[in-house]
Amino acid sequence: MFRYQADKPIDRPRIVSVKAVEDESPIVRTIYFDDEKCSEALPGQFIMVWIPGVKELPISLSLPSKKGNSAITVKPIGPGTNALYNVKPGDKIGVRGPYGTPFQPTNGKVLIVGGGTGLAPLSLLCYKYISYYTHITVIVGARTSNQLLFIDKFQDILKGKGRIIVTTDDGSKGYRGFASEVAEKLIKTEDFDMVYTCGPELMMKAIFKASEERGVAIQASLERVMRCGFGICGSCCIDRYLVCKDGPVFNTHQLRIMQDELGVYSRDYSGRRVNIH
Amino acid sequence: MSSIPDLSVEISGFKMKNPTMLAAGILGVSIPLLRRVLEAGAGGVVTKSIGVGQRKGYETPNIVEVSCGYVNAVGLSNPGIDEFLEELQKSDISDMPIIVSIFGKSEMEFFELVSKLDKTDVKGFELNLSCPHVSGVGAEIGSDPNMVYKITKEVKRCSKKPIFVKISPNVTDHIEIARAAEDGGADGIVAINTLRAMVIDIETGRPILSNRVGGLSGPAIKPVAVRYVYDISRNVKIPVIGCGGINHWEDAIEFMLAGASAVQIGTAIAYKGLNVFNEILYGISEYLKRKGHHSVKEIVGLSHKF
Numbered sequence: 001m002f003r004y005q006a007d008k009p010i011d012r013p014r015i016v017s018v019k020a021v022e023d024e025s026p027i028v029r030t031i032y033f034d035d036e037k038c039s040e041a042l043p044g045q046f047i048m049v050w051i052p053g054v055k056e057l058p059i060s061l062s063l064p065s066k067k068g069n070s071a072i073t074v075k076p077i078g079p080g081t082n083a084l085y086n087v088k089p090g091d092k093i094g095v096r097g098p099y100g101t102p103f104q105p106t107n108g109k110v111l112i113v114g115g116g117t118g119l120a121p122l123s124l125l126c127y128k129y130i131s132y133y134t135h136i137t138v139i140v141g142a143r144t145s146n147q148l149l150f151i152d153k154f155q156d157i158l159k160g161k162g163r164i165i166v167t168t169d170d171g172s173k174g175y176r177g178f179a180s181e182v183a184e185k186l187i188k189t190e191d192f193d194m195v196y197t198c199g200p201e202l203m204m205k206a207i208f209k210a211s212e213e214r215g216v217a218i219q220a221s222l223e224r225v226m227r228c229g230f231g232i233c234g235s236c237c238i239d240r241y242l243v244c245k246d247g248p249v250f251n252t253h254q255l256r257i258m259q260d261e262l263g264v265y266s267r268d269y270s271g272r273r274v275n276i277h
Numbered sequence: 278m279s280s281i282p283d284l285s286v287e288i289s290g291f292k293m294k295n296p297t298m299l300a301a302g303i304l305g306v307s308i309p310l311l312r313r314v315l316e317a318g319a320g321g322v323v324t325k326s327i328g329v330g331q332r333k334g335y336e337t338p339n340i341v342e343v344s345c346g347y348v349n350a351v352g353l354s355n356p357g358i359d360e361f362l363e364e365l366q367k368s369d370i371s372d373m374p375i376i377v378s379i380f381g382k383s384e385m386e387f388f389e390l391v392s393k394l395d396k397t398d399v400k401g402f403e404l405n406l407s408c409p410h411v412s413g414v415g416a417e418i419g420s421d422p423n424m425v426y427k428i429t430k431e432v433k434r435c436s437k438k439p440i441f442v443k444i445s446p447n448v449t450d451h452i453e454i455a456r457a458a459e460d461g462g463a464d465g466i467v468a469i470n471t472l473r474a475m476v477i478d479i480e481t482g483r484p485i486l487s488n489r490v491g492g493l494s495g496p497a498i499k500p501v502a503v504r505y506v507y508d509i510s511r512n513v514k515i516p517v518i519g520c521g522g523i524n525h526w527e528d529a530i531e532f533m534l535a536g537a538s539a540v541q542i543g544t545a546i547a548y549k550g551l552n553v554f555n556e557i558l559y560g561i562s563e564y565l566k567r568k569g570h571h572s573v574k575e576i577v578g579l580s581h582k583f
Contacts, residue, residue: 010342010343010344011342012341012342012343012476012478012485013338013341013478013485015478015480015481048338050338050485052478052481052483053483055336055337055338055487056337056338056339057337080337092480092481094478094481094485227334227337227339227340227351228339228340228349228547230547231546231547231550232303232304232340232347232543232544232546232547233303233304233305233339233340233349233351234303234304234305234306234307234310234325235305235354237304237305237307237309237310239307239309239310240307240309240310240312240313241310242304242310245550267356268333269333269334269354270331270332270333270334270354270355270356270357271305271306271307271325271354271355271356271360272331272356272357272360273356273360273364
């Protein structure tokens with residue numbers, strides 16, 4: 001119950017210094033910073049990152065702490081992400097959160113499917129919960145070979161406990177085609193205890209459908225326009241859910257309820273529906 | 278044995294199973310989401326404010342927490358009336374106690390909005406004459422009694438549905454504004470919208486909100502809002518709906534004693550989630566039983582006698 005307390009921490013941007021930046025691919029970069037609350041975040045949770053003078057953006061935490069740091073992984077696709085991509089060590093950014101529901105760990109054999117920067121929260125999931133899994137299959141998908149993310153990192157984490165399957169849309173490395181195509185085949189032919197996915201929504205929708213047909217439980221991390229991050233502005237709604245508060249990680253039951261919207265449309269900043277292609 | 282108190286209210290023809298409502302601007306325009314708020318216990322819901330055209334709102338950051346509340350400047354983001362009509366058509370809202378908040382910069386814009394929405398199953402309108410951070414609309418119109426009168430009258434002319442006017446605390450004479458709305462034919466007053474406020478980050482020296490200034494909501498403004506409700510309900514004959522910092526059932530009771538026929542809840546959802554409606558309703562119900570009231574209507578304005 002909320003009562004005003006002078007010493008209650010207020011959830012507003014905490015200004016932190018960028019400690020390091022690391023290129024993951026020619027177009028994706030990981031940014032490390034110190035923040036105690038962020039370093040305690042669970043896989044799948046996100047933070048609101050303020051680039052002063054530019055914008056505030058929701059971004060998933062991507063890698064485990066490196067000497068006490070937290071990390072986010074960003075691809076420049078607009079003014080906010082461009083500015084964030086270009087920060088240098090020593091630059092100040094604001095962070096608030098972490099927010100949202102995390103991935104739930106499970107015991108047994110799991111399938112992890114990531115497309116593009118969707119691999120970011122999935123890598124933290126792997127680092128954190130590796131001990132729960134008896135066998136892991138990671139599908140790393142990208143448009144083209146130089147956009148593939150975290151392959152070395154996944155190899156390090158897995159340590160013979162599973163396999164990595166690479167897919168590229170143009171066939172420049174690994175399987176030629178979408179990550180979802182490989183995932184659908186595996187779901188049909190193998191027994192998984194859980195499917196985890198994050199990436200383009202049409203990819204996740206296809207994987208959700210395949211999981212439903214096989215009766216496999218799934219957790220998917222979704223993305224929508226966000227303003228507040230804590231369940232009050234409504235910008236990130238999908239059917240009766242809020243991606244910031246009820247998600248970003250949704251389970252099978254929730255995905256079923258939002259099926260009319262999942263992979264069909266999202267909303268822009270005005271709340272207007274925009275078709276997902 | 279004490280009987281279960283009657284929580285239902287009817288405000289100028291707008292029926293609700295209980296006196297709690299979702300405040301405007303919170304949780305958006307998605308009908309499935311508004312339905313979820315009703316399932317969580319709310320007696321009624323008010324949509325985000327809808328205008329004639331699409332508005333993106335301001336660049337983020339749009340909201341920031343302060344001690345005892347939040348300061349926000351979303352900037353009246355909304356998909357525009359035509360898109361909103363499509364949103365309404367997607368769902369059956371005939372059983373939903375849903376009020377549409379509308380804003381505009383002229384009588385003509387309000388006319389366009391109401392004439393389009395009047396044909397739908399929405400149950401009434403809340404005129405946003407109080408948004409504190411968008412120029413040319415909201416409080417800029419709502420601080421002029423003549424404009425408040427003219428817009429209310431225009432809206433009444435084109436709809437038989439209940440019309441509530443949400444007024445701003447950022448005005449010189451709120452009683453004059455409330456009377457102007459009453460004279461224009463308003464069926465109720467909603468008091469209050471947020472107070473103009475600002476937050477500066479001391480590390481960077483920058484105002485945090487992209488719009489620099491915004492509106493303060495939450496527990497910080499409750500005593501201010503209670504006083505407005507008390508003042509207005511003693512000076513107009515139409516019902517008043519209280520809004521501003523209602524976080525606990527005690528707050529809701531206080532507003533009703535001050536003269537509110539119903540209460541709107543917004544910021545508390547940030548602290549407690551949608552469970553806040555049930556928590557407040559349970560508290561109200563227990564209070565009424567303890568005080569020997571049979572209906573929530575019995576306590577409205579009780580503090581006026583002192």
